[in-house]
Amino acid sequence: MTVLDGKQIAKEIREQLAREIQELKLEGNVPGLAVILVGDHPASRSYVLAKERTCKELGMHSVLTELPESISENDLLDCIQSFNNDEQIDGILVQLPLPSHISESKVIETILPEKDVDGFHPINIGRMHAGDEHAFIPCTPLGILEMVKQTGEEISGKHVVVVGRSNLVGKPAGQLFLQENATVTFCHSRTKNLAEQTLQADILIAAVGKPNIITEAMVSPGAVVIDVGVNRLENGKLCGDVDFEAVKPKAKHITPVPGGVGPMTITMLMNNTVLASKWRKKTKEVH
Numbered sequence: 192m193t194v195l196d197g198k199q200i201a202k203e204i205r206e207q208l209a210r211e212i213q214e215l216k217l218e219g220n221v222p223g224l225a226v227i228l229v230g231d232h233p234a235s236r237s238y239v240l241a242k243e244r245t246c247k248e249l250g251m252h253s254v255l256t257e258l259p260e261s262i263s264e265n266d267l268l269d270c271i272q273s274f275n276n277d278e279q280i281d282g283i284l285v286q287l288p289l290p291s292h293i294s295e296s297k298v299i300e301t302i303l304p305e306k307d308v309d310g311f312h313p314i315n316i317g318r319m320h321a322g323d324e325h326a327f328i329p330c331t332p333l334g335i336l337e338m339v340k341q342t343g344e345e346i347s348g349k350h351v352v353v354v355g356r357s358n359l360v361g362k363p364a365g366q367l368f369l370q371e372n373a374t375v376t377f378c379h380s381r382t383k384n385l386a387e388q389t390l391q392a393d394i395l396i397a398a399v400g401k402p403n404i405i406t407e408a409m410v411s412p413g414a415v416v417i418d419v420g421v422n423r424l425e426n427g428k429l430c431g432d433v434d435f436e437a438v439k440p441k442a443k444h445i446t447p448v449p450g451g452v453g454p455m456t457i458t459m460l461m462n463n464t465v466l467a468s469k470w471r472k473k474t475k476e477v478h
């Protein structure tokens with residue numbers, strides 16, 4: 192059994208990215224990320240600050256815009272437009288969730304698809320489903336795939352069971368593994384016998400948002416278990432969807448929370464921003 196160290200894997204990828212960014216800089220191309228935070232939810236704020244810190248650490252250009260909770264939808268859309276038109280900005284991320292008076296889909300659809308490093312724009316979702324190599328793939332699913340690849344386990348032909356079907360994690364994660372030639376099953380709150388499904392998994396991805404929903408009896412021996420849950424307990428501690436201590440002895444590889452998928456997510460955002468910068472530069476050269 193191995194516990195997959197997301198922090199360490201993320202660090203190695205960031206070192207590689209830092210080298211790539213140095214080379215891009217020599218060509219006069221500095222990847223730039225704009226992060227927009229609406230309101231001052233403490234957890235969102237700390238994620239956003241972590242994103243900015245990582246940008247700086249990698250030598251990227253970064254701009255953080257903090258807007259009040261009361262901002263109108265139109266003013267937020269204008270702010271996005273100004274980054275769409277900003278030549279120094281390759282990637283735009285609007286931290287979710289947004290206040291209820293603002294339409295998330297309007298916001299996402301205002302971001303230029305070429306700068307949508309979250310991979311949430313319908314154009315990128317469509318490109319990803321079509322297997323287009325110029326799709327931005329959402330950061331958490333990308334992080335999950337990287338962690339599974341790190342184990343050296345073959346993915347092709349394996350049975351991946353995804354528990355959770357959110358647009359941000361569950362759905363794109365399943366799609367990504369389908370593209371890697373896995374057989375994919377999606378489970379959710381209406382799934383009849385959840386354990387019957389999860390016991391079929393060679394690779395089990397838990398992305399529900401409920402502490403300990405995946406128990407030891409639901410995991411088959413030797414499975415790879417990826418825990419995407421980010422649950423804040425009353426005592427302030429962070430925990431995943433998997434009963435980690437009980438499942439650990441049964442799994443071949445398992446990710447902890449914290450220190451698993453979370454750190455990979457931010458690193459994949461940096462990866463997507465570097466890609467955005469390279470792709471945009473190429474298009475400019477062609478035209």
Ligand SMILES: Nc1nc(=O)c2c([nH]1)NC[C@@H]1CN(c3ccc(C(=O)N[C@@H](CCC(=O)O)C(=O)O)cc3)C=[N+]21
Nearest residue numbers: 284285286287288309421429449450451453454456457
């Ligand atoms: N537009 C948008 N894009 C996102 O990618 C996005 C978002 N909105 N809204 C919120 C979720 C959540 N998310 C996380 C990122 C890193 C950790 C992370 O690094 N977690 C650390 C622990 C951090 C802690 O202790 O709080 C860990 O798991 O080790 C967690 C969660 C990105 N999200």
